[in-house]
Amino acid sequence: MPSFKSMLILLVTVMPVLAPGTDAQAQSAAGTTITPFEIAIPEQAITDLHRRLEMARLPAQIPDTGWEYGTNSQYLKELVEYWRNEFDWRQQEEELNAFDQYMTIIDGVAIHFIHQRSSNPDATPLMITHGWPGSIAEFRHIIGPLTEPQNYGGNAEDAFHVIAPSLPGFGFSGAPQERGYNPERMAQTLAALMQRLGYERYGLQGGDWGAIINRIHADQFAEHVIGLHSNFVLASPPEDPAVRDAATEAEMTARTARQAYMANEVGYQQIQGTKPQTLGVGLNDSPAGLAAWIVEKFHGWSDIDQQSVHGLDAKFSKDDMLTDISLYWFTASITSSARIYYESRHVAMQEPLGYVDVPTAGAIFPKEIYLTPRRWAEEQYNIVRWTPMPRGGHFAAMEEPELLLEDIRAFYRSLR
Template sequence: MSMTPYTIAILQADLDDLQERLTRVRWTNELAGVGGDYGVDLPSVKRLVEYWQSGYDWRIWEAKLNAYPQFTTTIDGQNIHFLHVLSGEDNALPLILTHGWPTSVVDYLDLIGPLTDPRSHGGEAGQAFHLVIPSLPGFGFSGPTTEKGWDRYRVARAWAELMRRLGYDRYGAHGMDWGSTISPEVGRCDPEHVVGVHVTEIFSFPSGDPAEMAALSSKEQDQWQAFQEWVKKKGAYATVQSTVPQTLAHALADSPVGQLVWNYQMYGDELSDNYILTNVMIYWLTNTAASSARLYYEDAHAEQVPTEPTTVPLGLCNFADVYQSIRRFAQRDHQNIVSWNVYDRGNHFSTQTAPDLLINDLRTFFHKLCPKKEANLGDEG
């Protein structure tokens, strides 16, 4: 039940070891003129590694994280690291924010100010939140998982327990990527306390009934085809991590450039080098390549999978070039979709590429559900 204050303090020896490894990188070969057709291209990797060696400063980002209260606690035998940032506004709604892979709690750093102190960031007092931002089990400063079974459902139960320990009787849940699969499960396992769930994707897929596919509109058919094309071109990481995560992890644990490239395949060029490298650093410094990849395996092999639709109010905040959220499928799995907003900019990493849209959508969604927010402050806060 205890909450232990936590400060990130990476040993200088670990940073020196990283730099030494980077000086000994052995570059791969590649075909001329193919660009990214075969995967992440060599020039992009060389540019990032050069910046990693000579321009990037981990201590700056360590200090940015340490500027916010952090804690650890043990839930279901697993260490859980989380940021807990209280708003100064009365009746702020507690909100748990869940990141995905290959990211971390760094995703939400730029949202902390606007969400906890809306009046200083173009909002109103009634739009304020108390924020709980955990590192997924097996990710980052939560450290590696030590036993089997940490699928989305177990994580959701851990999140509900975390919010209970913090003393929150009513709270919301938001997530992106894995957070978009976990957050609806938080609502499913704790419906008495979750007022609503807000996600950037809804992972609902065809049931196998041909009539369901035949009923898709032309727009939905195009959307499904676009998603299938994305899976063919960029979905190999999920197949590997859901089948043989340990095989891959041996390479990533030994090579920082390998960890960089495996993560970078999902990032692309739209995101800042500092954001990319800080996330890579968290995986590297905590040696969680294996345990973070295991989430895919555990979820693919989950033994107790709910079949009934969720009932807690659900809102989608979807961004450009994110294709998998098809409403016809989503309504089968979630019977209480109350908000469905699709934006023509941003992307999968919306906290970085369209934070204004995401913040406004979060404020609007929860304000409609809780026009008069009432919440208890967390016990450890």
């Protein structure tokens, strides 16, 4: 019997539909197909998940410890019990299926994406790109306000047509079957997707790997990109000492503090960047293990009370976190998604990163895993907007959606 993901890939060749605004004859001549997609996890997969959760064998924990050794066992036990007994996947599935979703094949890989068009025909096309351990589920609370802002207390003029792809190897997209699928190749895939959808000019937004991929996208396809909005601005220290020293004292204090904190937070990068296949055996077989691996990142990278066992509950609902984790589980994509770390380390870019001429905005959340001083960023990006946020961390679309939304709107409003 074929796997669930292989059945998804086979469905791509059925029921072709053209994206609005795409020339039918041109698409047919190019041999491309865009297929409607609906999430429909088989009931047997849900039953199997519950069985595995019921059989979970969780480790003991040293008394009077919190999260300092890793995922807190008390919190994980409660999360696993909630996942097994209270979490309603069908409800989350229904909410995700409220968005228009499609599949297409680019560079030999099936690409899943949300394409939610605004009722405003003059809306700005905007690709929003997730990272790891994120997914399209990160964006489900901001897609509505982005596409129909007037329904959420905003202005119709700030509307976007939203394109939210699942990165190759993530979620419902196919897993590359060859070496070398690094962030550069993903950027080229996403640029091809926008062309296939008929968008000649569009904006980009993202964090984590999404921000890295978008930077490459904006660099290599600048003629198509209106603006680059990032909540994860990375830039190397400038070679010029005068520019390096131009960072403010507050910026350097914050950067140094985050570097010190992250020194104990990068174990996942080492194993995913060297032996993702070994790690994947356990995470692909144990939903409790998968939950522990991912929820520890929510805990460690967010603006919460990290001394509290239940600090996460102040910012994230269990339903939101488990929807993201469930997407990794049901699609068996944790191993293929982790390979982005390996490919990034081992496959050199064909075109070295250049200065990003595209107008760029940085939304700087204080508990982001890495912080870059503005003056350093200006050496590598055309920074036209820089917003130090009052609170928030790595998962901005989930943790502080209103702050992120307002900054996206304000930035693209300034470019109109």
